[in-house]
Amino acid sequence: MFTHLLFLATSLGTVSAARELWFNQPAWDWASQALPIGNGKHAASFFGGINNDSWALNSDSLWTGGPFQLKNYTGGNPAESRVPALRGIQDFIFKNGTGSIAGILGSDAGYGSYSVLGNLSVGLDLDAATASSYKLWLDIDRGVGGSSFVTEKYGKITRDYFCSFPAQACIYHLESTKPLPTVTVSLGSTRSPAPTITTASNTITLRGLAESPDGMLYDARAAIVFPGTAQKGKDFTTSTGLSVPATAGVKELWIVLSMDTNYDETKGNPSDGYTFQGIDPAKKVAGNVAAAASKSYNALLAEHIKDHQALYRAFSLTLPDPLGSASKATDELMKAYTLDKGDPYLESLLFDFGRYLLIGSSRPNSLPPNLQGKWSNGFGAAWSGDYHTNINLQMNVWGSEATGLGGTLDGLWRYMTETWVPRGSETASLLYGATEGWVVHNEINTFGHTGLKGNGDQSTALWFAYSAANAWMMQHVWDHYDFTGDKDWYKSVGYPLIKGVAQFHLSTLLEDKYYNDGTLVVNPCNSPEQPPSTFGCAIDQQQISEVFMNVLKGWDASGDKDLAFKKRVEDALSKLYTGIRVGRYGQIQEWKLDIDNPEDGHRHLSHLYGWYPGYSISSVHRENTTITKAVETTLIHRGLGKWTDANAGWEKVWRGACWAGLNNSTMSYYELRFAIxxxxxxxxxxVYSKDPSTIGTWVFQIDANFGTVGQVLHMFVHDLDVGYGQSGEKTVVLAPAVPEAWWGSKIEGHRLRGGGEVSFEVSGEGKVKSVVLKSRKSSAPKLKFVDATGKELEVKRS
Known part of the structure; x- marks a missing residue:
């Protein structure tokens, strides 16, 4: 069986050099050392101990709270309309510029949290002290992890781990060059209430409720499988798990594991009582296990790698390796990494790891990746492991379309359609008096918590009061159509989402009664996680303008015949305050009021949304040097992303992407190194709080892993969206912010707006060369490729 790697190289074509994270010792700390595998619905973090090996297990929908725990769960919505209170708030803010919105803040009762299911443990009856040549690894090119070591008595013991999307199961493969020692297998959990664990026919079943007295039902099953027929008919079941004695003479076995819950996102609507309650998952889980167990290990591995590489290898970025880092353990690379000098190999590994994590946490049948992707090790997660929609969920999908991973996002579109729209329509009416459309706010669970949180406390308004979250998410809906050109999807899925958001904002925008300038503004609003509550927050205005422009740009593709709606959008767009105004310090104002503080190094770059990742500044005003200078000034004011408010990775890579938009490779690369x-x-x-003295308490938050993909891509390619009415040949800039350390790099398969893909190299002298445009339809908008100096590039078409 050690020939299976050679078998796969032959069957799947030429296999590129492995892209591995690896270590010379087992992991003990989950947040800083464990390694992840996943298939969207299933996720596992492995530690790779020698005689005691374990996985932390996650099923993508396992949450506490919601209607499972709170039968009168309302998604944060009030029992009756808050519109009278809202009108008073709006009048006060227009009169005074700022005000309190406590009167419309809602409850977080039953909000719940994403939660670990339990753990799979595999024990080997051997003395760990006799082991040598230990390696713990994750091959992100094949989507397979594992560990191995050598003992004199049992030879080389190798364990391979993966979660297969085709099989809808995770596989733990154990093999040795000599007969294995006694192997024990168990499923367990310290959840309360305690789950029921049963064993029969070489299978362990773990079932329980997420919380007491009522909670979501979960079911996990693990079956042990052997090659050939030597063990056929033998039962290794014990009262607590499975045990294969050394006397069995086994050299190879594997464990098939599947899990699920009775959560059903199609039941989160009024007609189903917002119950989200589906059927018992036992039959489905048992079927997944049985189907996978009926296949050979080679077959399971081959179909998994083929599926994974179809996504992973759709795009590639190759950076130079001047330090020979490919031959070094990952923890050694991190220890040697400094702010003064980067390591291109490690930086490219981090980039590819971000793509790997998206493949592992986002698939068509899964929920979208949350604050921890799908990997969590607690019964309650930091920030509930939820969906923060003022940068975090959005950053999770940065770079997905450009790297050929847009097809992994079907679960995101379904989640918004099934979970946000029904309850969000109710929120739109009860909180804002909107007669059409839907809205969500900043913190959202799997149960449609579309209302405001805060429990009536004005001091919490800055965290939750963000009614343009729906507009930001529509950027990614539009992008999916813009990259794929899939009109059927746009008509049936994308456009209905965008139209509903446009309708909400058409119903709620107000004419500015503070400046009385005839513009339409949002009132009230909070620039994400910043006081005060005011009107005309830049981010809201920029995002709504893009929603309106996208409605009009995609009108013909939408199939919509409602010309009155189109006229309303056109009229509103013509009067909308754009959210782009240069203030007294030469900055882009964060609010329509010129109240920015140049010493404010806050983590969010909300007022630069339209620069990156949006286009309402970067494309519409790209030739306006006053605006671009104001963007630079704003970045200088905001600082490097480590201030009194936070020290997060996502804030640094967002800054890095914005600097890349200014063609500033020095600052963009510095921000990336600073984040690392x-x-x-x-x-x-x-992670947060990367302090060696507090290891074991570090908080993992996945957004910067995904955000790194977006930043690095923006350093290599500017393929900006365009504003409504902008026409003519479109310019794509190649290598606008590639630092000297990355000269000698190559990018292949970068998808483009309007279809097709571009590949090119950056020479050792920093020149763009070998530009190839592939699969671009003649009917697509015309493109011109230039380098950072504006020089037009020669392009080969294929």
């Missing part, structure tokens, strides 16, 4: 030094652990997880 401050916020990435040895397992390349993005």
């Amino acid at each position: 030094v401050e916020n990435f652990a040895n397992n390349l997880y993005s």
Whole structure:
């Protein structure tokens, strides 16, 4: 069976050099050392101990709270209309500029949290002290992790781990060059209430409720499988798990594991009582296990790698390796990494790891990746492991379309359609008096918590009062159509979402009664996580303008015949305050009021949304030097992303992407290095409070892992969206912010707006060469490719 790697190389074509995270010792700390595998619905973090090996297990929908725990769960919505209170708030803010919105803040009762299911443990009856040549690894090119070591008595013992999307199961493969020692297998959990664990026919079943007295039902099953027929008919079941004695003479076995819950997102609507309650998952889980167990290990592995590489290898970025880092353990690379000098190999590994994590946490049948992707080790997660929609969920999908991973996002579109729209329509009416459309706010669970949180406390308004969250998410809906050109999807899925958001904002925008300038503004609003509550927050205005422009740009593709709606959008767009105004310090104002503080190094770059990742500044005003200078000034004021408010990775890579938009490779690359030094652990997880003295309490938050993909892509390619009415040949800039350390790099398969993909190299002298445009339809908008100096590039078409 050690020939299976050669078998796969032959069957799947030429296999590129492995892209591995690896270590010479087992992991003990989950947030900084454990390594992840996943298939969207299933996720596992492995530690790779020698005689005691374990996985932390996650099923993507397992949450506490919601209607399972609170039968009168309302998604944060009030029992009756808050519109009278809202009108008073709006009048006060227009009169005074700022005000309190406590009167419309709602409840977080039953909000709940994403939660670990339990753990799979595999024991080997051997003395760990006799082991040598230990290696713990994760091959992100094949989507397979594992561990191995050598003992004199049992030879080389190798364990391979993966979660297969085709099989809808996770596989733990154990093999040795000599007969294995006694192997024990168990499923367990310290949840309360305690789950029921049963064993029969070489299978362990773990079932329980997420919380007491009522809670979501979960079911996990693990079956042990052997090659050939030597063990056929033998039962290794014990009262507590499975045990294969050394006397069995087994050299190879594997464990098939599947899990699920009775959560059903199609039941989160009024007609189903917002119950989200589906059927018992037992039959489905048992079927997954049985189907996978009926296949050979080679077959399971081959179909998994083929599926994974179809996504992973759709795009590639190759950076130079001047330090020979490919031959070094990942923790050694992290230890040697400094702010003064980067390591291109490690930086490219981090980039590819971000793509790997998206493949592992976002698939068509899964929920979208949350604050921890799908990997969590607690019964309650930091920030509930939820969906923060003022940068975090959005950053999770940065770079997905450009790297060929847009097809992994079907679960995101379904989640918004099934979970946000029904309850969000209710929120729109009860809180804002909107007669059409839907809205969500900043913190959202799997149960449609679309209302405001805060429990009536004005001091919490800055965290939750963000009614343009729906507009930001529509950027990614539009992008999916813009990159794919899939009109059927746009008509049936994308456009209905965008139209509903446009309708909400058409119903709620107000004419500015503070400046009386005839513009339409949002009132009230909070620039994400910043006081005060005011009107005309830049981010809201920029995002709504893009929603309106996208409605009009995609009108013909939408199939919509409602010309009155189109006229309303056109009229509103013509009067909308754009959210782009240069203030007294030469900055882009964060609010329509010129109240920015140049000493404010806050983590969010909300007022630069339209620069990156949006286009309402970067494309519409790209030739306006006053605006671009104001963007630069704003970045200088905001600082490097480590201030009194926070020290997060996501804030640094967002800054890095914005600097890349200014063609500033020095600052963009510095921000990336700063993030790596401050916020990435040895397992390349993005963490908070990376203090060696507090290891074991670090908080993993996945957004910077995904955000790194977006930043690095923006350093290599500017393929900006365009504003409504902008026409003519479109310019794509190649290598606008590639630092000297990355000269000698190559990018292949970068998808483009309007279809097609571009590949090119950056020479050792920093020149763009070998530009190839592939699969671009003649009917697509015409493109001109230039380098950072504006020089037009020669392009080969294929």
